[in-house]
Amino acid sequence: MSRLPVQIRSSAPVRSTCLVIKDLTCRLGNYIQTLLGQNNQKVMDSVTLSVPKNKKFGDLSTNAAMVLAKPLSANPQTIAEKISGHIDQRWPEVCQVDVAKPGFVNFRLKDSFIRQGLSAIIAHGKDYGKNRSGEGKTVNLEYVSSNPTGHLHIGHGRWGVLGDVLASLYAANGYQVVREYYVNDYGSQVKNFVACAASLYLDHFGQSSDYPQDGYPRQTVQKALEAVIEKHGDAFLDDGRKVDTQGLEPAVVGAMVAEIKKTLSSMGVDFDVWFKESSLYAQNHFEKTVQMLQEKGLAYSREGALWFRSQKFGDNKDRVIVRGDGQPTYFASDIMYLLHKASRGFDLLVYILGADHHGYVDRLMATSRALGLEKTRLNIIIGQLVSLIKMGQPLKMSRRKGEIYTLRDLVQEVGRDAVRYFFADSSFDTPMDFDIDLAKQKSNQNPVFYVQYVHARIESILAKLDKRYTLEDVDISAVGLDTQTEREIAKLLLFYPDEVYRGCAGNAPYFLTQYLYGLASQFHYLYNHYRIMDQHAVHWGRLGLVLLLKQVLVNGLGILGIRAPRKM
């Protein structure tokens, strides 16, 4: 199989920041292993070390004693005492270890340890938060992949943002990342679209023609055609009467793809690879693949068609790959595409599919199994759909008439930052309502502005000082942790790298928006209750903390692809 010239985005050598929570969890795990004596993965997986919801339970907390109660057949309280003693003696970064009611072990981090952790922000700057957990691994993320026969709808925007942010998260975790868009430029839908375009093309040059009965909305086709005519004129008109569809097809499809690319780019969603389905059919790939499948006993003939044995590998039925008329089905392309991706050597293949395609999961997984790919290599994410709310009412759209509120309309109306924030702020499997009026509001109702406003406020303070202070001016030993607010902020900054890790591991970009919202909330509180500077003096400890916060905010917004404005 031929290889496409795939550029893997080269990133600067990853500077690794230590993950506090992950590191401590790992250490706790080692100790528990010695208590257990034998390997018990189920127990180990249930042990958590996390930030307790209630502040009075300290900085971090573990449920280990309660999980161990059964396998050790001992009182959780007793085990908790034992764990507590161990942590107290052996963990230098910790102080005030307590045991609480059922068997929680709670403890506090030493201020000196927090300060030491914060110094990593100064050392790593814009790389603070990155880690090496994915070093040496490559990941391919494919998302959006909308057919070039229509405009992008709101749902595509959601997949676009989720895919893009997830890709950035993978990159921040040390993976080499390829962002890929699969262009369905092959098959009957495309032919149909081109037939529509050909009809309008004739119209344009004064020939009468019949528009296909079940054709695409004229408006959509017209738009793509205009771009073609502007560029090529009547070049696809033979003898002034007949359309050269061979030539028109790539031009029209190209125009549609260009339009799609432009829309996505306007919301900061850019791809490394635009993979054409048609390229899978070059150089007899299709015939060779079919032959290979038959040789391996994965395909058989029945009723004039060629079937893939997907049921044997977990699908609920076998699927046709070659139709009775000899034409390959869309699924045939899927198989070849999966093979192609695998042959490019990616360690991880992430597919983001819309909920309207979830029927594909089983056959895709079945294909992966049939072709012998490792189970963990394929990660299929199903994203639920988006409905629009305007003036408190759902926006009804008729796609047939072409009167739909497209993604382009949304980006234009709401703006790139708000669109990205809103889409990133929900988990994949929750059907989402997008409230257009809310996203447009420049007020306290809008979380995007709330977070961005932090940056503007900090910039405003910095502008008032005698010189442009940067991270290099921060004296870590002076950074204030005296008030509870300052200490909370410091801890949040310390845990940021853990958040980047978790967001990636859980395929959950919304961890980041939530984290940043929490950070913003702490900052606004600080800002309203404590002075960072006044006419007489600067509170250097606080200014230092604020400079550190600014860096983390910028890094987090960077992963989300949202701007950090200096003025608002």
Next chain:
RNA sequence: GCGCUUGUAGCUCAGCUGGAUAGAGCAACGGACUUCUAAUCCGUAGGUCGGGGGUUCGAAUCCCUCCAAGCGCGCCA
């Protein structure tokens, strides 16, 4: 009919590899601008976690069942 996803405050959603009093934001109500941007902050109120069973020290979380919503079940892509 079968499958996937969802049902948590008036609204939008976290929490769902079982853990401490179920959390945020918006909306509502009451406060804070001579002071680094009030696009902010503080306070109050708001819940039979869709219903019902079960599993156990403990269930929003796991299992069963019922109800409701969205999507999907082509030799279309």
